[in-house]
Amino acid sequence: MFFHIVLERNMQLHPRHFGRNLRDNIVAKLMKDVEGTCSGRHGFVVAITGIENIGKGLIRDGTGFVSFPVKYQCVVFRPFKGEILEAVVTMVNKMGFFAEAGPVQIFVSNHLIPDDMEFQSGDMPNYTTSDGSVKIQKDSEVRLKIIGTRVDATEIFCIGTIKDDFLGVINDPAAA
Amino acid sequence: MKHRLVKLAARAFYDDITTKGDNQPKTGRSDNRGIAVVVLDALTRRQWVREEDLAKDLKLHSKQLRRTLRFFEEEKLVTRDHRRETAKGAKIYSAAVAATADGHPLKEGEEKIYDVIRYRLHRMKKKLKDELDNKNTVQEYICPNCGKRYTALDALRLISLEDEFFHCESCNGELVAESDKLAAQEGGDGDDNARRRRREKLKDMLQNLEVQLKPLMDQLTRVKDLPVPEFGTLHAWEARASAAVRAANGDSGAIDPSKSSQGLGYGGTSLPFVGDTKVEVDFSGTEGKGENIKSETESSSLKVLPPWMIKEGMNLTKEQRGEVKQELRMDGSSAAVEFSDDKKPTVENDDKKNIQDEYIKAYYAALLKKQQELDEAAKKEHELSNTHSLNGVSDTTSNRQVGIKSKRDEDEGDDDVEWEEAPAAGNSNENYKVNDLNVQADASGDDEDDIDWEEG
Numbered sequence: 323m324f325f326h327i328v329l330e331r332n333m334q335l336h337p338r339h340f341g342r343n344l345r346d347n348i349v350a351k352l353m354k355d356v357e358g359t360c361s362g363r364h365g366f367v368v369a370i371t372g373i374e375n376i377g378k379g380l381i382r383d384g385t386g387f388v389s390f391p392v393k394y395q396c397v398v399f400r401p402f403k404g405e406i407l408e409a410v411v412t413m414v415n416k417m418g419f420f421a422e423a424g425p426v427q428i429f430v431s432n433h434l435i436p437d438d439m440e441f442q443s444g445d446m447p448n449y450t451t452s453d454g455s456v457k458i459q460k461d462s463e464v465r466l467k468i469i470g471t472r473v474d475a476t477e478i479f480c481i482g483t484i485k486d487d488f489l490g491v492i493n494d495p496a497a498a
Numbered sequence: 499m500k501h502r503l504v505k506l507a508a509r510a511f512y513d514d515i516t517t518k519g520d521n522q523p524k525t526g527r528s529d530n531r532g533i534a535v536v537v538l539d540a541l542t543r544r545q546w547v548r549e550e551d552l553a554k555d556l557k558l559h560s561k562q563l564r565r566t567l568r569f570f571e572e573e574k575l576v577t578r579d580h581r582r583e584t585a586k587g588a589k590i591y592s593a594a595v596a597a598t599a600d601g602h603p604l605k606e607g608e609e610k611i612y613d614v615i616r617y618r619l620h621r622m623k624k625k626l627k628d629e630l631d632n633k634n635t636v637q638e639y640i641c642p643n644c645g646k647r648y649t650a651l652d653a654l655r656l657i658s659l660e661d662e663f664f665h666c667e668s669c670n671g672e673l674v675a676e677s678d679k680l681a682a683q684e685g686g687d688g689d690d691n692a693r694r695r696r697r698e699k700l701k702d703m704l705q706n707l708e709v710q711l712k713p714l715m716d717q718l719t720r721v722k723d724l725p726v727p728e729f730g731t732l733h734a735w736e737a738r739a740s741a742a743v744r745a746a747n748g749d750s751g752a753i754d755p756s757k758s759s760q761g762l763g764y765g766g767t768s769l770p771f772v773g774d775t776k777v778e779v780d781f782s783g784t785e786g787k788g789e790n791i792k793s794e795t796e797s798s799s800l801k802v803l804p805p806w807m808i809k810e811g812m813n814l815t816k817e818q819r820g821e822v823k824q825e826l827r828m829d830g831s832s833a834a835v836e837f838s839d840d841k842k843p844t845v846e847n848d849d850k851k852n853i854q855d856e857y858i859k860a861y862y863a864a865l866l867k868k869q870q871e872l873d874e875a876a877k878k879e880h881e882l883s884n885t886h887s888l889n890g891v892s893d894t895t896s897n898r899q900v901g902i903k904s905k906r907d908e909d910e911g912d913d914d915v916e917w918e919e920a921p922a923a924g925n926s927n928e929n930y931k932v933n934d935l936n937v938q939a940d941a942s943g944d945d946e947d948d949i950d951w952e953e954g
Contacts, residue, residue, distance in 0.1 A: 415662030417653070417675075429653040431637040433675070447662065470636050472651040481636060481650040 323405060325398050327364065328374055331356065332389045334382070348390055349373060356396070358425070362473040365400025366425040401426050401468055401480050408492065409482075411462045414447045421464060427479055430466060434483035436490070456491050463493045503721050504575075506714045507615045508538040512573075533558070537566050541576065574614050612721060619711065619718075626704045639664055643671035 331352065339347040353370050360366045374393035381388050401407065401423070409421035409428055418431040432441065432449075439449040439458065448459035458464060466482035466489055484490045512534040540556055541547070549567065553560040570576040637650040646666055648656060656664035656673060664673040 413657070415657070417657075417662070417664055418650075420653070420657075427654055429650055431650045431653070431675075433637050443662070470649075470651055479651060479654055481653070 323400060323402055324368070325365070325400065326371065326395065327398060328393055328395050329356075329364065329367075330391060330393045333392050334387045334389045335379070337386050337388070340388075345376065348376060348392060352392055352394060356394075360425065360476055360478055362475050362478065365398045365478065368397040368399050368424070370394050370396045399424060399426070401428075401471055401478060403468055403471055405468045406465060406489075407468060407482070408463060408465050411458060411460055411464060414441075414449065414459055416441055416443070416447075419449070419458060421466065421482070428466060428468065428482045429480070430464075430482045430484055434469070434481075434485050436485050458491055462491055465489050465492050503615070503714075503717045504538060504542045504611060506717055507611070508535045510711060510714055511618065512538065533562070534566055534569070537563065538570070538575070575611055612718065615714070616718060619715065622707060623704070626700055626707065629700050638676040639673040640676055641666035641669060641671045641673055644669045647676075648673060 333348055333352055333355070335344075335348060335351065339351075349370075352373075356367050357369060358367065372395040374395060376393075377391035379388040379390045407423040407426075407428070409423035411419050411421045412427075413420040416432070418429060418433075418435065421428045421430065435449055435458075436451075438451050439456070440452065442448050442450050446459050448457050450457045464484055466484050467486055468480045468482050470481045472479045513532065536556060537552075537558075540552065544552070549564060550560055552558075553563045556563065567576055639648045639650070639652075639656070640646070641648075644666060646668060648664070648666075653664065655667065658665045665671065666673055
């Protein structure tokens with residue numbers, strides 16, 4: 323699920339960036355530092371949408387670096403148990419398959435793939451129904467439901483299932 | 499019959515709950531399984547009850563009881579209300595009150611218990627069903643070499659680049675899914691067989707569950723449409739209990755002994771003061787100051803009220819408060835001085851006076867009623883006598899007149915008798931009350947009243 327929230331961060335800035343575009347430098351550095359990171363608490367920071375305010379800088383003893391407390395608005399993405407996501411399959415193996423929904427990695431074990439889909443090894447490993455009409459392989463797009471999340475300080479990993487109504491392949495890369 | 503639900507649930511789910519810490523040695527004697535059931539059963543027969551009283555009744559150690567109750571509180575079966583009785587500050591936590599949120603006249607309780615049990619059943623079934631369909635379950639993997647277990651959540655770390663299997667982090671052995679391993683142990687011939695066996699086991703469990711919990715579910719469906727019995731918060735309940743006693747006094751009806759005794763037991767605590775000062779639960783140690791402040795700034799309390807402080811508890815009328823206040827005089831007199839100083843500086847004298855007034859009022863009310871009854875009886879008598887005289891004398895109209903007249907006479911006569919008796923009875927009552935003020939519980943006094951009415 324996506325959220326638009328306000329976060330705060332202390333930015334350390336080298337003295338060489340000081341000058342008339344100090345603010346731009348801070349924002350640029352903030353974007354570089356923060357976008358794409360993941361915190362267990364808020365999820366993945368997708369994009370910074372605005373700066374609320376930049377506080378007074380504090381010169382660090384000894385280094386000359388200055389730290390600015392920056393409040394910024396950003397879009398975060400955090401997966402939840404029970405959430406339905408659309409994801410792209412990245413790897414298929416005997417144990418199941420891995421998929422990505424944006425920044426988050428999802429594993430679907432073979433127990434959570436419908437029973438009528440069989441694993442086919444080979445050059446392009448895939449799960450296929452007996453009549454061959456549905457095929458899950460690398461780059462397939464699937465709709466899945468998250469049934470478990472593991473949230474670490476800097477990492478979120480999910481397991482999902484496609485063994486439910488309306489879940490499974492939503493496009494066929496071969497046909498496209 | 500409504501206890502049945504609780505009782506069934508207690509036996510189904512809390513049969514083997516021990517409330518013991520893990521550090522205690524488990525001897526046969528200290529085995530307290532089944533205590534939970536006993537406690538729940540006892541609670542179904544009560545409404546709000548003090549923890550100590552319950553402990554005494556059950557002959558349990560209060561600590562043990564408290565542990566059990568806390569467990570039930572977590573299970574949302576029991577509502578507890580903490581209150582401080584600052585009688586000299588000696589009994590600080592002793593007034594922690596356990597209310598059964600079950601039994602008949604409990605509002606939140608019964609409601610909650612119904613939901614708790616339903617939820618529990620739902621979860622049990624869902625878990626088994628999910629497991630049966632392999633739905634929503636986190637797959638587990640085991641390393642056959644070192645026995646290390648992983649879940650599907652570790653999958654990202656376990657994939658290897660060489661092949662398509664998961665590999666153990668410590669010994670690099672090939673991981674197998676848990677059910678597969680079961681199959682391997684049982685000498686089964688592959689994945690499918692094991693899975694089938696597992697399914698059968700689960701199906702059996704699900705069936706057993708359906709069969710064994712059938713009575714409970716039947717009870718649930720039976721209770722479903724019944725209105726939830728009113729119970730209210732502790733304070734509302736106390737007020738009602740004492741009001742019930744009052745009412746019972748008034749119409750000289752039979753008092754439910756358990757209720758009246760409980761109610762009065764509770765009337766003895768500081769209900770109206772709590773109501774006034776809006777201090778129900780006090781976890782911090784600053785209760786003395788806080789209460790005073792609050793009692794002064796009662797109107798300005800904009801705080802969000804916790805659910806147990808709902809309006810009922812505070813909508814006590816002045817009269818009700820006054821009434822109950824009298825009952826406080828024995829246990830709560832010292833507390834009364836502390837809390838209600840702004841209202842009643844000389845509590846004891848006022849109380850006595852109030853009691854007397856109240857008694858006189860109640861007495862006259864009862865007297866009036868009695869009189870009416872007597873009147874009616876007299877009327878009947880006269881009608882009878884009229885018919886008699888009708889037989890004797892020929893003129894009916896005159897008879898009627900006589901009847902009316904004599905009825906009046908009778909009335910007066912009745913009155914005379916009553917008035918003669920009244921002061922005597924009243925005196926005896928009041929004397930009795932005043933004398934007994936320091937020792938006697940209210941119930942006995944009220945009972946005496948009833949007897950007096952009967953005699954009068």
